[in-house]
Amino acid sequence: MAGHATDKIVVRNLNAWYGDFQALKNINLSIKKNTITAILGPSGCGKSTFIRCLNRLHELRSDAKIEGEILLDGKSVFNMDPVEVRRKIGMVFQRPNPFPTMSIYDNVAIGLKLNGVRDKKALDRVVEDSLKKAALWDEVKDKLNMPGTSLSGGQQQRLCIARAIATNPEVILFDEPTSALDPISAVKIEDLLVDLKGNYTVVIVTHNIQQAGRVSDYVAFFWMGELVEFGKTAEVFENPKEELTEAYLTGRIG
């Protein structure tokens, strides 16, 4: 149906292990295109593991095991080249991690360069475009050759977002992107997330319940490796179906 959000990622019966420890238990969930889905839940409930499964980072670990199905646009990511999966599904981590020896410019261009793009004009265009989308361009356009690490924490995080955008992904995963930032930088990132969903599908892990309320369209609440509740943010925040969700959202868990 035209204008209706369609499924970008479909997760079916997903189980994941670290050695003998099962970190995810039978997760079923659909992530809609051009929406922001927030993943909530207490520390250790499997949020990071979940999003690392989506772009096949989890299986890079030697002790990792994964079962179940993850479909990207209806196709199993396990039948795709993992590098291609990671290009389509970008990721931004909790701590800003620009490549320390690289300039601002190269931090953004690195993905394309690794993919063999050599055309300087094309690179310039992508770098500028990505930095603009990451709302960082105005702050760095005159110092593109400075090291990425010379920026403030909030700027570094936006640089990492620009880096993720540069390879033209379809989905961007954020693992607690603002937990290391001051409130003003955090608001900038939140605004950015909302802008991004016009072009991308966004999944964000956050410990900040209010942040999930502010930016997300859907929330998934995890608890000890299980998906307890999934639904529209407004509905879950007003009237969660599960008592566990209620207890977590209202800070009465324990």
Place this chain on the structure above:
Amino acid sequence: MKALDLKLDKIKDEILKLHEMAKDAMSLCLDAMYGDEEKRRAVSEIEKEADVLNTDVDNDCLMAVALYQPVARDLRFVASIMRMSANYERITDLADKIAKFRVKKRIGEDELRLMQKTLLEMFDVVIEALEGNTESLREKLVEKDDLLDDLYLKVIQKGKEAMKNQDDINDALIAIFSAKHLERSGDILSKNGARIIFIEEGRRVWIK
């Protein structure tokens, strides 16, 4: 969250207080209208106090939202209490309007007294719900609200008849207005009942 819980407890105490005040005002207003000056003053006092308390509740709720960003039941509670508080204040207003009337002849007194009694029963149903028992709350309120509507029509009928006598027109109008205010108070109280269902169950229901 301890701090939020303390705030919510305070708000809950305040809304219970407002409930009692609205009920008191309603239980006094007819006697006041029939000439009891002391009760008339009492209703007027309650009306003023309710105004102040409603403003306090409003403020406390806003602060709770601003400082604690409540969600789920807490959010439903705070948002609903703001409405309910204003509703109770409105009921004391209506009681005060009735109390300020003065009549020579008591037209439709039986019906008005019965309306008052029904309304006071509705207060008891609502207080029980506020204290946690929402079982068949909607049904109980609907039943009493329907009764109020019937009695209101009866008072109108009696008023119309009384108006045939020139000298009684004023008293007849007052009887009708009083019945209207009592009927309206029942509606408002029902809305508060619906709010309690929303707080406790997250369902939006209409009583009326």
